[in-house]
Amino acid sequence: MTEAAARYRAHVAAVWAAQPADGAHDLGHLARVWTNARLIALDEPEVDWPVLEAAVWLHDLINLPKNSPDRARASRLSADAATEFLARDGFAPEKLPAVAHAIAAHSFSAQITPETIEARILQDADRLEALGAIGLARMFLISGRMGGGIVDMDDPMAQNRPLDDKSFALDHLEVKLLGLPATMQTRTGRLMAEERAEWMMSFRTRLLAEIS
Template identity: 40%
Template sequence: IGAALMHDFVNVPKTSPDRAKASEMSAEAARPLLKQADFDESAIERISVAVRQHSFSRGEVPVEPLAMALQDADRLETLGAIGILRTTATGDRMGATFFHGSDPWAEDRVRNDLKWTLDHYFTKLLTLPKSLRTEAGQAEAKRRTEFMVQFLTQLGEEMGVPLPEGLIEKTLR
């Protein structure tokens, strides 16, 4: 529970050059709080390692079971129905529009998820399932990704620009 509570303790904006350091900053900030909450030194160290290693931005591959579970849980937050809401809210907060007006699926342009929220599904979200480390995480990611694919298919129908054949499969590879 300590790792789950502390994993995003220090919030660094997504556009900050220090974004990749957020997990390390959270791990360090967690130490005195965990000590104050009577965690022993061994638990504090395991939690700190897990918090430091979980981050997508940092790009570290966790090897400890707690770190693998924390990284999977963190990535699962970005998938499924909650992931769709979070992606839309984050894109709005960063000033992105929902999608490119004439080429929403980026068939003839370079994807830019800072400008178009829909691009984030293909630059990051749909690539996450293959990075999950635990069996339970992989199963849940599959379920949530299937829901996101249904959403994207429906979105294409409503826009009158169907999801291009093979785009999902290409992204999931």
């Protein structure tokens, strides 16, 4: 970890200390997104590494619950808070807009098109956290926190009912997660996403076999 990343991490930890704990968006999440981002960036030319590093570590600085009415504004709020902190921290002023855009555009709910390579990498790296084994762990954690169950035992694949991922965690695969690979902005991110989505479908097959 670079000295700058250590400062970013410490600042996030301090801000989050005053917010409700969120196991799906913790320091481990930031570290994993940074790992994903570095893997993706190796295949992308002209990456501004200081911009990418700052955007990754600060992208969830303002972390709102999934069911918050202001959830769609969280990434913009994080972008504003991050640029304020970075300005005090001595970050290059001319690069602050690039950091702010990458953070604002990373969110699925914000619906902002990423216009820079750093923004595309961060969006992909963050969405990879919703896929694979870690994606399933986070999915069930969030569903349980919001009062949802694992699966509708009467109709687990929603063949005779509308999909309802607020009530049943497994529905979230079809509602959102299995569609994420098609939204990836980079070739490497898409390949990683497709592999993780395939694993999730294998898990669902096994789960359905166990409960049938």
